[in-house]
Amino acid sequence: MHSSDFEYDLPPALIAQHPLPDRAASRLLVLERSNGVIRHARFRDIVELVAPEDVLVLNVSRVIPARLHGTRGPGSGTRGPSGAAELLLVRELPDGTWLALGHPGGKLKPGRTVRFGNDSAVEVVEVLGGGLRRIKFVGALDAPATLARYGEVPLPPYIRRPPRPEDRDRYQTVYAAHDGSVAAPTAGLHFTSELLERVRARGTAVAALDLHVGPGTFKPVEVDDLADHVMHAEAYAVSEDAAATVNERRQAGGRLWAVGTTVVRTLESCAAADGSIRPGAGETQAFIYPPYTFRAVDRLLTNFHLPRSTLLMLVCAFGGYEHVMGAYREAIAEGYRFYSYGDAMAVT
Template identity: 55%
Template sequence: MTREHSGAPGGASRTPGDRMSDYDYTLPPDRIAATPAARRDESRLLVLPRGGPVADHLQFRELDTLMAEGDLLVVNESRVLPARLLGRKPSGAAAEVLLVRPLPGGELRGVDGRGAIAGVDDAVLWEALVRPGSKLKPGRVVEVADDLRVEIEGPAPGGGRVVRLVTERPVAEVLERHGHMPLPPYIDRGDTPSDHTRYQTVYARTPGSIAAPTAGLHFTDELLGRLEARGVGRAAVSLHVGIGTFRPVETDDPAEHPMHAELYHVPEETVRAVAATRERGGRVWAVGTTVVRTLESVAAENGAIRAGSGSTDLFIRPPWRFRVVDGLVTNFHLPRSTLLMLVSALAGREAVLSAYETAVREGYRFYSYGDAMVVPPQRSSPPLAP
């Protein structure tokens, strides 16, 4: 599904916030978290009201104190695939294959009823990124293990490859056995066994992502239990994080940046939960930018959402009128990124950049394994309009 940005049309006069360079900031390298906190909910939590300034510094386990009975927490249940395959070419030289999405007959697979990419168990043809790209031409082979090799079939858009997994075992099984977690490139280390747990949310169910929906990494079962006891509801969507998370923004004009489409699924029970929350005056909290994009992609003008599966390339940036989301739990994002623009659309660009400066000064840890930020709702959520 595609929705146009609701800002000024092309050719409008230059205003602060309409260029990617307006979302730049300086981050010392030692602020990038290479490992997670000892315990998920021991991460720090910066509280930024819409429009700023920073209101408080908490630990993530105190998130429940910001939420009220009748509120709704919406999470992304997508599960990260161990999609990074390390092997060798017949010459013995090292090679790497990052599986991006399965391709039955060269076409994108749809999603099943729960939002998972259908047929991962038997998907042998994939779109992938390979390294070294100059050496892995069609016809080349990467030996991963005795029971798994990767054959390069042909080119794919964006410099990728179509690859075939050759194995006698179910694909999901060999990925779990030989695959590595696709940690972001700014985490300058190989994955460890603990990453298979910590680079996954505690509620992850539906396999399909090649990067974690990182805002959810801070939640523990205990925190979720306290939220439930407080009367906060929980609903789920799936949005499978795709190759766009690895692609830098290469233009200063956001309108010229092509967003990669990502698969989503919104179940009927989530539609009912959002509607019930609106009717009782509760607030809808999104855990992460993936949830924001999913909910806003399926929203009508009156804030009602619809169930179903599809794909979205929605690019949320200032100015954007949020139809569903009232509050946001998120991590700290890269400079000049579409995710930073999304957060700025909710909290205000100047407020967000000022909060990031505060976070750097106060020693917060950034990016996937770093600390978190919350943008609380401004008010009670109004009932759905007729």
């Protein structure tokens, strides 16, 4: 298939700029992938869709306040005027340095420093491909302390407003546990603690894994032939307990509900030929697009995704290209809210 097959026109007014006051009040488009039948519900109705024998799998990665605004300084061996700079921290490397995206890129050369307040600074160590830089913290504050004091929630570029204090709570799932993501696993934003308790009360198992979402999640596929696309890598971890819970439920006839495309990519990366999940940790570059045979996932909860995005391609692989693109057209006609703070769909 071609990336142009995944284009669609979205009125800008349907791009959600703010979350709803009640997480679970989001609309839910339910798509039956066997026949393309669509029905409309609310996210809180998920309790009626998930059966007692099923297992719900969550991504418990926590979004870090990864965006930093600072002032450029000369640094070791460099000259040049000061000015504003922005960094988006991506992940820490084993040697204690960090990968980061920087702006303005042309000004952030090796040896250049960026200061945050009077007690924190980073130095550019190396310029890498794809706009990335390797940086090290050289001020009084280390990375966690700097992010806690100066970091902003890394809202996606289609949310055209500055971050607000409430975004620290709302651009985060209620069950987030382990720091590492620079974008939210958005399908989970609709769950409240009370809604999860109702799911558990029905007998449904809930399992957790980690996939730390990187900035590449927002990047459109720029090549026409999907086979030429190079997928970004993201770190994941699946515990022995989570794998055992998933395997026991599926072997007993229950269905696996993946809460988000990040869960799908992780489980498909860890699945054996028979569909069983193997525990472990590593990085995945899984790029899932039609046609694809899923081994581990039976049902999918997800948000509405950007045109030409790898996320939309994954959903089309799961639900069927014609069915999913038709569902997007209906969602637009019905005024659904799109993207991170928008509504959800269940592909059953």
